[in-house]
Amino acid sequence: MPRIEDLMLFVRAADCGGLSAAARELDMAPAAASAALKRLETALGARLFVRSTRSLRLTTDGERYLVHAREVLLALEEGAASVARDTQSISGDLNLSIPSDLGRNVMLPWLDEFQTLHPGIRFRIRISDRLADLYRQTIDVAIRYGEPEDSGMVALPLAPDNRRVLCASPNYFKKHAAPKKLADLQAHNCLRFVLGETVHERWSFHRNKKMEAVTVHGDRVSDDGDLVRRWAIAGNGLAYKSRLDISQDLKKGRLIAALVDYQGELAPLNLVCAHRLMLSPAVVSLRDFLRQRLEQLKD
Template sequence: MDNLEAIRLFVEAAQLGGLSAAGRKLGLSPAAASARLLKLEASLSTRLFERTTRQLRLTDEGRLYLQHCRQALQALDDARAALSAEKKEIRGKIRLSATSDFGRHVLNPWLDEFTARYPGVVPALLLSDSLSHLIADDVDLLIRFGVPPDSSLIARQLADNHRVLCAAPGYLQRRGTPVHPRQLADFEHIVSGQSGWASEWRLQSEDEMIVFKVPLEAARETNDGALARQWAIDGHGIALKSIWDIRADLAAGRLVRVMPEWQTAEAPVYALYPRSRYLAPRVRALLDFLRERFEQAGGSNSI
């Protein structure tokens, strides 16, 4: 038990960046926290932190040990959740990762509804357009467009989705409106994501498919989808965005679809989680809630 509490202290200290803060969270005095950590390091014959007067920095051994400790503590938390499932308790912290635009404009207000329904649940939302590692970031669920090539993850589809071309009405008034993908070269472009797929716009109509390669030397680029959306709203060019990211902007008239008869391939919205992780009642409840909200929203084809 002493070793388990020392491990919890170590994990908290790594997350908070300080031993005193970790001790306060666990109800320990600075002296007791320091002694507990020193005892853990002695039992491992390994230094876990490089200590300075201002902060703790993980050693290489500490980073390796942290990864295994998080998995071990997660397994214990899962076991506790499995027991509470018998009582149907939906409570505790739930950690999600989502792309920046979707997280801010779709998921965030839905989380407010979810926590109103289940007041015992506390959300933690990590926004990143990269594919965050579930274990390293201590995340319960990833919400992403499309399925990553990772066999260790279970993917559950939440909704259909397609990407559409969009621009600000004022921009189109100034520059005109393209009616065919071959005319896109005459306009400014906004690219978000990785330069590979993000700069190749594969557009399909009823009887034709065209690949437009965005000239990156003249395009605005960002790794943040929310910034790309704002650039489009501000009139800096044409962007290719998920319909879910810009639903509210289309409804409010901040953006309009460009060449709506041309669409890209489907990239459905998925919830991703590790095969090895037990789904706590709060996570299962959130999955059910998200499917319900997507159905209520009417799907991407209704826009």
């Protein structure tokens, strides 16, 4: 395929009526311009100009090819302008990956509101607690708990101080005495979450600037955080959940926090993408919007 710069040189030479003038406009050395034209003619297998020391005119093949060369360059210009318009506007397709519990029970109404503010946005949402592969899957950004394992990814903080909370329903605590120390968790049915092949059954807490952990047991485990939350609300056991996931449940009394003298482990929420080039105006605007809503959730 011909080089774009060679096409540009050819079109400018035709317009200027001379190779030297075209080279000056494109800031090329005369020798480089001559080589570009020769390279293009070789690629096409045809002479494009009849050249003399004083003049340059198109051949029949050159006149025919000039029409197509102009169309190619115009299409490229229009494509670049289209991309520039999209990157400066809050519009276009936005492929999101969101954790199940946070996505279904907290963020979906916010995303509806964001689309109302920016009607040009078209969401494609993947709700799952399985970690999406941002390099191989068609996903622009992922909303994730914890720092990304791949240091090459970009992580923008959404709720950096979010923590986990031990909780259960009022009905559960009517039947079982609320734990007063970590060791008491051994006597409770603990609802565990599995991510990948790892069961999160070692629950960590901070107290008096010291970290303590306990390995818990129970009769239920799931790779869906929303299911663990529903089990807890139904009174099936204790759960160790992100405060963001259960903030409304705590406010409305569907769940009650336990071991309040202990501080749950950090569960920072980040907006993650594979490269900074993915941070389009739409993504940055969504990040700012979500940070504002998450701050309001604390109130």
